[in-house]
Amino acid sequence: MSEGLPPVLEEGGDRTVAGVRDGLGAASGAGGTGGLDRRRFIRWLLGFSIVSSLAMIVTPIIGFLIPSRTATAGVGGRVLAGTLESLPVGSGAVVAVGAKPAVVVNTSGGVKAYSAICTHLGCIVAWDAALTMIVCPCHDGRFSPATGAVVSGPPPAPLPPLTAVVEGSDIYIVTG
Ligand code: FES
Numbered sequence: 001m002s003e004g005l006p007p008v009l010e011e012g013g014d015r016t017v018a019g020v021r022d023g024l025g026a027a028s029g030a031g032g033t034g035g036l037d038r039r040r041f042i043r044w045l046l047g048f049s050i051v052s053s054l055a056m057i058v059t060p061i062i063g064f065l066i067p068s069r070t071a072t073a074g075v076g077g078r079v080l081a082g083t084l085e086s087l088p089v090g091s092g093a094v095v096a097v098g099a100k101p102a103v104v105v106n107t108s109g110g111v112k113a114y115s116a117i118c119t120h121l122g123c124i125v126a127w128d129a130a131l132t133m134i135v136c137p138c139h140d141g142r143f144s145p146a147t148g149a150v151v152s153g154p155p156p157a158p159l160p161p162l163t164a165v166v167e168g169s170d171i172y173i174v175t176g
Contacts, residue, residue, distance in 0.1 A: 078165065078172040081113065085169060092127030092134065092145060097173050102162055103127060103134055104171060105145040111166055113173050114148040114159035125159065134159065 081087075081095045081104045092105035094116045101116035101124050114134070116125050123138035133151065134143040141153030148159035163174040 077176055078174045081164070081171045081173045083169045083171060084111075084166065087111070087171060090132060091129065094124065094126060095173070097162070097175055102173055103159070104164060104173065105134065106171075107146050109146055111164045111171050112145060112148070113162040113164035114143070115162060116159070118155055119150075119157040119159065120153070120155040 079095070079097045081097070081102065082093060084106070087093060087104060087106045089106050089108060092103060094101050094103050096102075102113050103116040103125055104111065104113045105127060117123075118125050118136040118138065118141055120136065120139060120141050123136050125134050125136045125141075125143065127145075128135040131142070132145065134145055134148070135141070136143075136153065136155065139154050141155040142151040143149065143155070143159050144151050148161055150156075150158055165172045165174060
């Protein structure tokens with residue numbers, strides 16, 4: 001009768017709840033510390049859940065109250081895109097304006113800036129120094145550096161223009 005049963009269920013064992021609990025603790029070999037470890041683990045789990053929940057609530061609030069530099073760069077201001085020394089006439093570059101890319105070109109008619117997102121399928125265009133043209137690497141769409149107009153390829157529309165301002169030797173792109 002006693003084979004295969006925990007000690008508490010043996011004949012003459014303590015059949016109260018406390019007895020069963022003690023018996024199970026004894027059967028597991030953990031003695032009285034099994035319950036304590038379990039309680040500590042549950043307390044830790046509860047604390048972890050509370051901290052995680054608070055973090056999930058507080059993080060977006062902090063993000064809303066303290067926007068990142070990248071986000072603020074895209075609204076109501078301007079972004080330094082380079083200098084006349086780094087972008088001499090006949091050169092261009094893709095720069096980050098907030099979270100979006102822009103292509104800045106120093107043409108003989110002045111500094112121009114456009115969205116660097118191709119109007120075909122949204123690839124990021126690049127400045128091609130050899131062709132002296134803005135080129136999309138995805139399907140070889142080509143754009144005029146002077147106007148952003150499509151020169152060749154599949155893009156259906158010109159690159160949207162951005163406002164570029166030169167102050168001293170600094171080139172800014174107006175974002176707002
Ligand atoms: S995505 Fe630019 S040419 Fe197709």
